[in-house]
Amino acid sequence: MSNLYVEVDDEALAEAASILGTRSKKDTVNAALQEVARRHKRLKALERLVEMGRGGDFDVLLDKANYRR
Template identity: 40%
Template sequence: MAPTQIDLAEEALAEAMRIMGTTTKKETVNAALRDYVDRVKRPEAAKKLAERGARGEFEQAAAHAAMKRACRAAFE
């Protein structure tokens, strides 16, 4: 990690530490950054899943799995 010197809003930092249960400024800022990135990624991932569903990919995968199970059962 690279050391970075920044001015922080002390009241906001103290509130974030209280809410997150963190004990250091570094831990709080890093946790907040990770949380922000996760929140941004979630809608993108949901959108991609919805697009795959609209294309019928999940139905195709389910049909393929069912066919494999039927083939295995036929040879048992």
């Protein structure tokens, strides 16, 4: 873990702590950074699913005869 000293917007920090349910500044910043990384991964996964859908990868599900095979 790195020690990093930065100026932080107190209002934004308080709002993030409320949303994230954290109590300390350190926990809030770490949780926010982790959430950004997780959100980015989810977005990339969703983009891959969209491309798969456009490519017809899920078309087999449209045929109810094949739906539960």
